[in-house]
Amino acid sequence: MGQSYHTTRRVEFRDTDAAGIAHFSVFFVYMEQAEHELLRHLGLSVMFHDDHGKISFPRVGARCDYQRAVKFEDIMDIEVSIVRLGTKSVTFEFNFSHDGQAVASGQTTTVCCRLSDTGPPQSMPIPTWIAEKLSEVVV
Amino acid sequence: MGQSYHTTRRVEFRDTDAAGIAHFSVFFVYMEQAEHELLRHLGLSVMFHDDHGKISFPRVGARCDYQRAVKFEDIMDIEVSIVRLGTKSVTFEFNFSHDGQAVASGQTTTVCCRLSDTGPPQSMPIPTWIAEKLSEVVV
Amino acid sequence: MGQSYHTTRRVEFRDTDAAGIAHFSVFFVYMEQAEHELLRHLGLSVMFHDDHGKISFPRVGARCDYQRAVKFEDIMDIEVSIVRLGTKSVTFEFNFSHDGQAVASGQTTTVCCRLSDTGPPQSMPIPTWIAEKLSEVVV
Amino acid sequence: MGQSYHTTRRVEFRDTDAAGIAHFSVFFVYMEQAEHELLRHLGLSVMFHDDHGKISFPRVGARCDYQRAVKFEDIMDIEVSIVRLGTKSVTFEFNFSHDGQAVASGQTTTVCCRLSDTGPPQSMPIPTWIAEKLSEVVV
Numbered sequence: 332m333g334q335s336y337h338t339t340r341r342v343e344f345r346d347t348d349a350a351g352i353a354h355f356s357v358f359f360v361y362m363e364q365a366e367h368e369l370l371r372h373l374g375l376s377v378m379f380h381d382d383h384g385k386i387s388f389p390r391v392g393a394r395c396d397y398q399r400a401v402k403f404e405d406i407m408d409i410e411v412s413i414v415r416l417g418t419k420s421v422t423f424e425f426n427f428s429h430d431g432q433a434v435a436s437g438q439t440t441t442v443c444c445r446l447s448d449t450g451p452p453q454s455m456p457i458p459t460w461i462a463e464k465l466s467e468v469v470v
Numbered sequence: 471m472g473q474s475y476h477t478t479r480r481v482e483f484r485d486t487d488a489a490g491i492a493h494f495s496v497f498f499v500y501m502e503q504a505e506h507e508l509l510r511h512l513g514l515s516v517m518f519h520d521d522h523g524k525i526s527f528p529r530v531g532a533r534c535d536y537q538r539a540v541k542f543e544d545i546m547d548i549e550v551s552i553v554r555l556g557t558k559s560v561t562f563e564f565n566f567s568h569d570g571q572a573v574a575s576g577q578t579t580t581v582c583c584r585l586s587d588t589g590p591p592q593s594m595p596i597p598t599w600i601a602e603k604l605s606e607v608v609v
Numbered sequence: 610m611g612q613s614y615h616t617t618r619r620v621e622f623r624d625t626d627a628a629g630i631a632h633f634s635v636f637f638v639y640m641e642q643a644e645h646e647l648l649r650h651l652g653l654s655v656m657f658h659d660d661h662g663k664i665s666f667p668r669v670g671a672r673c674d675y676q677r678a679v680k681f682e683d684i685m686d687i688e689v690s691i692v693r694l695g696t697k698s699v700t701f702e703f704n705f706s707h708d709g710q711a712v713a714s715g716q717t718t719t720v721c722c723r724l725s726d727t728g729p730p731q732s733m734p735i736p737t738w739i740a741e742k743l744s745e746v747v748v
Numbered sequence: 749m750g751q752s753y754h755t756t757r758r759v760e761f762r763d764t765d766a767a768g769i770a771h772f773s774v775f776f777v778y779m780e781q782a783e784h785e786l787l788r789h790l791g792l793s794v795m796f797h798d799d800h801g802k803i804s805f806p807r808v809g810a811r812c813d814y815q816r817a818v819k820f821e822d823i824m825d826i827e828v829s830i831v832r833l834g835t836k837s838v839t840f841e842f843n844f845s846h847d848g849q850a851v852a853s854g855q856t857t858t859v860c861c862r863l864s865d866t867g868p869p870q871s872m873p874i875p876t877w878i879a880e881k882l883s884e885v886v887v
Contacts, residue, residue, distance in 0.1 A: 344784060344794070345632055345777045349625035349681050355529045356498040356623060360762045363495070367761060367821075377761070377820075390494045394533035399590070403627050403794075404784075451538070483645060483655070484638045484771055488764035488820050495762060499623045506622060506682075516622070516681075542655075542766050543645075633807045634776040641773070668772045672811035677868070729816070 333469045335412035336369045340427075342405045352400035359393055362425045362437050365409045369423075373464045381458070388421065388441035389452055395437035405429050412470040419443050419454050421465060472608045474551035475508045479566075481544045491539035498532055501564045501576050504548045508562075512603045520597070527560065527580035528591055534576035544568050551609040558582050558593050560604060611747045613690035614647045618705075620683045630678035637671055640703045640715050643687045647701075651742045659736070666699065666719035667730055673715035683707050690748040697721050697732050699743060750886045752829035753786045757844075759822045769817040776810055779842045779854050782826045786840075790881045798875070805838065805858035806869055812854035822846050829887040836860050836871050838882060 340361050348354040370376060379386040401407060407427045415422040420442045427434040443461075444452035457465070479500050487493040509515060518525040540546060546566045554561040559581045566573040582600075583591035596604070618639050626632040648654060657664040679685060685705045693700040698720045705712040721739075722730035735743070757778050765771040787793060796803040818824060824844045832839040837859045844851040860878075861869035874882070 343777075343781050344626055345634060345780065347627035348622055349627070349629045350526075350528075351627045351629075354623055355532055356495055356502070359495040359498055360760075363762065364760050371821075387489075389489075389539075390536060392533070392535045393494055394531070396531045397529060400528070404788075482638075482642050483765055484641065484773060486766035487761055488766070488768045490766045490768075493762055499621075502623065503621050510682075543649075628804075628806075633810055634773055634780070637773040637776055665767075667767075667817075668814060670811070670813045671772055672809070674809045675807060678806070 333412070333467045335410050335470055336372060336468050338365050338368055338409050338411065340365070340407050340409055342401050342403055342407070344403055347403050352402055353405075355395070355397060358395045358397075358427065358435050358437060361409065361427070362393070362395070362423070362439055365411050365425060366423055366439065369411050369468065373467060375461060375464055379458075379461070383445065385446040386455070386458070387444060387446055387452070389444055390439055390441050391420070392440040393437070395435055397435045398433045399429070399435075401429050401434055407434055411468065413465055413468050414438070414470065416457075416462065416465055416469050418456050421457070472552070472606045474549050474609055475511060475607055477504050477507055477548050477550070479504070479546050479548055481540050481542055481546070483542055486542050491541055492544075494534070494536060497534045497536075497566065497574050497576060500546075500548065500566070501532070501534070501562070501578055504550050504564060505562055505578065508550050508607065512606060514600060514603055518597075518600070522584065524585040525594070525597070526583060526585055526591070528583055529578055529580050530559070531579040532576070534574055536574045537572045538568070538574075540568050540573055546573055550607065552604055552607050553577070553609065555596075555601065555604055555608050557595050560596070611691070611745045613688045613748055614650060614746050616643050616646055616687050616689065618643070618685050618687055620679050620681055620685070622681055625681050630680055631683075633673070633675060636673045636675075636705065636713050636715060639687065639705070640671070640673070640701070640717055643689050643703060644701055644717065647689050647746065651745060653739060653742055657736075657739070661723065663724040664733070664736070665722060665724055665730070667722055668717055668719050669698070670718040671715070673713055675713045676711045677707070677713075679707050679712055685712055689746065691743055691746050692716070692748065694735075694740065694743055694747050696734050699735070750830070750884045752827050752887055753789060753885055755782050755785055755826050755828065757782070757824050757826055759818050759820055759824070761820055764820050769819055770822075772812070772814060775812045775814075775844065775852050775854060778824075778826065778844070779810070779812070779840070779856055782828050782842060783840055783856065786828050786885065790884060792878060792881055796875075796878070800862065802863040803872070803875070804861060804863055804869070806861055807856055807858050808837070809857040810854070812852055814852045815850045816846070816852075818846050818851055824851055828885065830882055830885050831855070831887065833874075833879065833882055833886050835873050838874070
């Protein structure tokens with residue numbers, strides 16, 4: 332059983348909209364940035380190479396539920412974990428809070444794929460050494 | 471029983487990423503733009519005023535599933551409809567396709583709220599005249 | 610002597626910020642989209658291939674001056690022209706207006722380059738057939 | 749004579765485009781974020797209140813020249829300074845570098861304005877206490 336990863340994020344001015352709050356779509360960008368930060372923390376990356384070529388994890392789904400608005404310069408805590416580590420896919424969960432109050436929670440699902448120059452990505456089992464690192468944040 | 475609304479969208483260069491495809495987060499921006507275009511088509515807007523003040527529809531949830539990547543300058547067809555018109559909330563559905571093949575499908579849920587300068591938005595029943603217009607695209 | 614090209618652009622909600630107006634940075638995205646639309650109109654593209662490989666036009670400079678703010682759903686007229694067509698570089702000019710009043714004016718400069726997989730882009734003279742098409746909008 | 753301010757910035761995946769590099773428009777967002785970080789460092793903000801109402805600094809101009817491309821996860825050093833502190837306006841300069849090599853340099857100019865609910869912003873002299881803090885980074 333792993334342990335979730337924590338990071339923070341300040342709402343920048345470009346992240347806001349004319350309603351005066353962080354735009355709902357920027358939470359998906361925050362999620363990706365937190366995921367990439369976690370991957371770096373685990374010694375992983377967004378692209379891998381083995382003897383057969385390139386491996387990456389295209390996103391097949393993303394969702395976010397919003398509980399409370401945040402404004403310019405608010406600093407959010409983001410808790411990141413993996414709620415499902417399948418044979419071929421990974422589901423990350425993100426919980427955003429501000430001043431101890433829930434702001435939003437989201438999930439993204441990615442699928443391990445071999446990339447090809449001549450066709451669409453082909454799903455494949457997650458290599459063992461990658462799965463072992465990811466398991467550190469499975470909760 | 472209403473009828474879905476159709477619009478199109480070209481993938482702009484800023485919408486792409488270093489993987490060479492439209493970034494997953496831009497689909498949420500496309501969904502909002504298609505929703506706003508639909509509201510204008512119905513004679514509605516994103517903000518209303520009545521005798522008691524301002525009414526708007528903050529987003530409480532958004533999701534998207536991805537079937538196929540699209541690239542710079544690809545033109546997508548977007549089919550928009552309402553799959554649930556509740557007393558206080560609306561769920562829009564968006565089906566993106568390119569050259570007749572499914573690219574992505576998403577949903578956003580908004581809640582009718584009275585806005586206040588002194589506190590968070592308060593949910594309220596959707597005014598009848600707005601609900602009647604929205605019902606034109608309930609499928 | 611050529612003639613400028615005209616297009617329009619609606620300010621989308623994601624383009625606004627907490628000041629209630631279109632964010633200054635989105636004008637650079639509008640400029641690129643108007644430039645690409647013009648290139649398509651002229652029968653050109655952002656990437657070309659000849660016997661020696663790929664040719665493209667990386668941006669070396671961009672600027673914008675702002676006269677007036679625009680808001681969500683404002684529709685701007687954008688006038689695009691080329692104010693300098695050099696041997697290797699092109700300077701586009703963009704004049705944004707709304708309801709007949711100047712909103713902003715900007716310029717971008719791109720340089721014709723041969724792309725390489727092994728090093729940075731190398732500048733080269735603009736091929737004659739491309740320069741001829743671009744000259745249609747030199748003012 | 750003041751001293752420039754330094755910060756860093758990692759190129760995030762959403763900042764890249766299909767050319768595989770940071771999109772030219774994101775440098776304007778980086779500039780604004782670095783400016784806001786500097787303002788916080790100086791004990792200032794983007795919006796002020798005095799006895800007569802709200803004061804802010806709308807942007808009237810922005811420019812950037814590009815020397816070298818940066819890629820996903822590259823970390824840039826950003827040097828921020830004020831190259832002109834006028835009676836009513838401020839010109840910030842930003843120098844971006846990566847691994848000791850120049851990437852881009854830009855400027856933004858803002859004008860001190862009183863905001864009004866009933867008309868456009870009116871320019872006014874920069875209040876002395878704000879000018880004094882800004883002078884710390886005039887070079």
